[in-house]
Amino acid sequence: MFFTYLRRELRRRRKAALVVASGLALGIALVIVVNSVSSGMRDAQGKVLESLYGLGTDMTVTKAAPPASEGGRERPRFNFDAQDGDEAQSSDIVMPQGFETLASSTVDEVGGQSGVATAVGGLSLSVIKVDGEFKPGEFKPREETANGGGGGGIGGPQGEVRGGGAAFDVNSYTVYGTDTTHLDLGPLTSSKITDGRTFKATETDAEVAVADAAYAKEKKYKVGSEVTVKGTKFEIVGIATADSGDAAANLYIPLKQAQTLSDSKDKVTTVYVQADDSQQIDAVKSAIQKNIPGTTVTTSADLADTVSGSLSTASDLATNVGKWLSIAVLVAAFVVAGLLTVSAVSRRVQEFGTLKALGWKSGRVTRQVVGEAMVNGLVGGALGIAVGLAGAYALTAVSPSLTAQLGAAAGGPGGGGGGGPAGGLVRAGGPGVPSADKAIEIALTAPVSASTIALAVGLAVTGGLIAGAFGGWRASRLRPADALRRVE
Template identity: 65%
Template sequence: MFGIYLKRELGRRKKAALVIALGLALGIALVITVNSVSAGMTQAQDKVLKSLYGLGTDMTVTKARTAPTSGSSGGPNFKFDAKSSSGSTQSSDRVQTQGGQALKSTLVTKVAAQKGVESAVGALSLNVTKVNGSFTQGKAQSSSGSSNSGGGGQGQPGGGTSTGQPQVQGGGANFNVNSYSVAGVDVAHQGLGPLASMKITSGKTFTSAQTGTKAAVVSKSYAKEKKYKVGSTFKISGTKFTVIGIATPDSSESDTDVFIPLKLAQTLGDAKNQVTTIYVKAADSKQISTVKKEITSNISGTTVTTSADLASTVSGSLSTASSLATSVGKWLSIAVLVAAFLVAALLTSSAVSRRVREFGTLKALGWPSRNVTRQVVGESMVNGLFGGALGIALGVGAAYVVTAISPKLTAQVGSTTGGGGGMGGGPGGGGPGQQASQNTLEIALTAPVSLTTIALAVGLAVTGGLIAGAMGGWRASRMRPADALRSVS
């Protein structure tokens, strides 16, 4: 009986039901769209952090570089043997650690033993400056001239020729300078560290047994610049490396050009048993701040930087759009949703007022007030669910359009620390210690719709139906049979 009556009454009031459902649908669709775009912003920011930070990395441990002592110079210096042959090419590599001050490798084990740490891996960041070219020896030439005067000159009766001092002409130097970044990675634990955010697109990566193998993985951009391919060879300070793989960053750009085994990097950088960055993964992602305090208190002199610290430095259109979606978008969604609920409640209450004769007659026939209330709430719930289904369809459609368009957003990572190693410890880490111009990334925005968002939409639809039904049902339950008789003309 209830279902038949419900179906008949909804069929008689299609326009009113449609208006109520549309109002709820618009509010729900806006909530879905804003939540989906906000989720896309979060994913975009995660892509930025992972590409700079390393996939799976929750925090890094570094140490700020100390100021140079008086009289010392940290600038590049190159020494060449004197070679007179202009056809001989001379070359020299300068390899130095980059990022923060070097840490002892034993600290990696100590960090891994801290409470709340799942794993820790050390990496060494190097900067290689290669200078090669040749000198050209100049030639000494004498300048001569003659003078013929009728009366002759002093010391030169009758005229003659004078010869000046020999002068060196020609010669010089022609050298090329190539600077690139190298990351020494722990080949036994590649799931954490600078190589974790890279995807091998050609060749292969290291095996756990290649700790001392003179093999290298190079980034796609650097390989293109140098025309490297799998099997190509190059030298660093006289050590010959073979390219075994070409890697592409999972997102954005990588600051590291070459990846080599950690032990070889330590040898090249004269940093035996040292690392510049310790990558840390927490056992529980919700306890990162607690783990940070644990490491800071137990290992003095180090700087612990979490993904949250780096996230606060992300600027550009990504940050602006994220702020708008978080603040303006959510408040706008709430305002529209509240308005939709109120409109649905007022329309339902107004519809009850126009059904005085109907409800009064039902009460005169013996319907209790609870049955009348149930009838009104039932109609409102159906309107709410219909509005929710329509709102979900509109919201998912809007999210799909955003994903299809994929607007481009830029993200810049500024500096959060003074001059020490940043996130990732220099090249490969893309840390805050680097200039923002070196970390300008372009991210495609998506709007993923999660099951949680759909569940939220269903909950809002049910809530809207209950609010409208409660208001209309309360008014209907107060009607008396006499009201129906008075309405008869």
């Protein structure tokens, strides 16, 4: 009887039921879209941070380099030998990039802290290569240079030097020393090997390299090519493509080789840390800073605060404006659904009064009204989920591009002086030259998770209950006499 009466009443009042369901659908669809966009923002921001840290890294440990005026690293100096005749000259300067070096033992100290699952060291290097040649000038006697004149006289100049000079090209690139025994942590994990292979665990001191795809294309490197760094030839065994479109370094070589090239034996610039529990990152950070003085610990949350550009702006809009707009629309939808249900009950005074006169209890009448409101809520939820999924799909199909930019003073791998391992985001013109922020583009998606669908269903049920509560309260107050008064 309950369901038969319910079906007939909803069919008879299709327009009113559709209005209530549509209002709820609008609010639920907006919640789905906003939640999906927010999820897409988090994914995009995660890609930016992975391009700095690498997949799985929760925090990094570094030591900021002091300014040159306080004993910090000096500007590079190139020394060339003066030789007779045309002579090609080449010189490489290899130095740690961005940070003061830490002793390799720091990696073990960090790994021994409570809450640390894995700690891996890396050495970020900046290579400045100068190639060119000196060309000596030619001495021209005075009698050859004067127009019809004689010599320069007694004691005067007998000629002059003409021509000569020097022409040099300066090329800079980044090299990252990677611990080949722990390839599951660090910047290289944010890239995918698209040609060749990655390092083998046994290649701790081998003369092999992995090149970033963009750099390899620029220099026309391929698997099997040789690249020379400070007189040492490395064979390129793999080409890596960064997931975010910007790599941490141009070349990756074994850590020991990087230490040798930069005269940084048993030194690292960055310690990459993975915590046992992602909920305890702040506690692990505090423990490292307390037990290992002089270090700077930067978490992904710290770097997230420095991300700017349209990604940050859109994220703020989705988090703040979108959230409050969703709440406002939902509240309005619930209130309107409740008022419409009360209004419908008021128009059915004769009907409910007659039912009570026939023996229906107030509780039965209330359950009937709540049942109708629940069906309206579920229909609105189904419509809202459909519209929300369509909106999220359309947004993902369009994939608008957002720019992300990391502040140079972030204090993490991408900040501080000469930029860190995150060479793709923060480049430096060399030691002592201010680093420049480089924006990267991220395609926005709007993934819809099961939790978002569950939230939508919960809202639909809640909306139905709220509307039913309003209508049930009004119906329970009706008396059979009200129906008799309105019967003509």
